[in-house]
Amino acid sequence: EIVLTQSPATLSLSPGERATLSCRASQSVSRFLDWYQQKPGQAPRLLIYDASNRATGIPARFSGSGSGTDFTLTISSLEPEDFAVYYCQQRSYWPPITFGQGTRLDIK
Amino acid sequence: EVQLVESGGGLVQPGGSLRLSCAASGFTFSSCAMTWVRQAPGKGLEWVSSISDDGGSSYYAESVKGRFTISRDNSRNTLYLQMNSLRVEDTAVYYCAKDLYGFRGVFDIWGRGTMVTVS
Numbered sequence: 001e002i003v004l005t006q007s008p009a010t011l012s013l014s015p016g017e018r019a020t021l022s023c024r025a026s027q028s029v030s031r032f033l034d035w036y037q038q039k040p041g042q043a044p045r046l047l048i049y050d051a052s053n054r055a056t057g058i059p060a061r062f063s064g065s066g067s068g069t070d071f072t073l074t075i076s077s078l079e080p081e082d083f084a085v086y087y088c089q090q091r092s093y094w095p096p097i098t099f100g101q102g103t104r105l106d107i108k
Numbered sequence: 109e110v111q112l113v114e115s116g117g118g119l120v121q122p123g124g125s126l127r128l129s130c131a132a133s134g135f136t137f138s139s140c141a142m143t144w145v146r147q148a149p150g151k152g153l154e155w156v157s158s159i160s161d162d163g164g165s166s167y168y169a170e171s172v173k174g175r176f177t178i179s180r181d182n183s184r185n186t187l188y189l190q191m192n193s194l195r196v197e198d199t200a201v202y203y204c205a206k207d208l209y210g211f212r213g214v215f216d217i218w219g220r221g222t223m224v225t226v227s
Binding site: 095 | 143152155167203206214222
């Protein structure tokens with residue numbers, strides 16, 4: 001099973017700042033890596049798929065990069081609605097599909 | 109509007125059974141692979157099971173294999189999860205999700221979830 005490790009566990013930033021979230025896989029997942037955002041009491045929302053493709057309706061301030069074992073989700077300028085928990089997910093050689101443990105993005 | 113609505117959750121004793129349903133609307137259900145993902149209280153996301161568009165292929169997490177069964181009725185636009193031999197550790201919100209394309213495991217539409225409590 002491929003293990004995904006997200007860092008940092010918590011990130012405290014202010015609106016307008018740039019956020020950089022990391023996801024590292026225990027073995028190569030090629031580009032089969034996706035990012036989801038989850039707000040309290042809500043279902044997850046797909047942000048990025050195949051490492052760098054924005055999902056429909058996702059603002060351009062969200063971008064994804066990486067391949068192999070190291071991936072990054074960048075939010076170029078934080079809006080108040082961006083403070084949430086972010087999960088990476090891999091689907092290389094699934095099953096199983098696995099998720100990272102999440103990064104909580106807090107308002108500083 | 110594209111929508112998934114889960115139902116069937118509730119309180120059940122260890123060893124008991126529940127059947128979850130997920131009603132789909134606003135898209136061609138029979139053309140989409142579907143998945144169940146769960147989230148224990150205060151915890152992260154855990155993939156549970158996926159099924160192909162025609163129901164011919166299905167996959168399970170090791171933690172539920174042999175106890176849970178995923179199925180679908182394309183004539184009713186409904187996805188199911190039959191959960192038997194439930195354990196305390198199965199307590200979670202259960203989400204159904206639609207695959208973005210093919211059977212790739214990219215989940216672009218999610219329901220709001222249904223809570224299952226095993227106690």
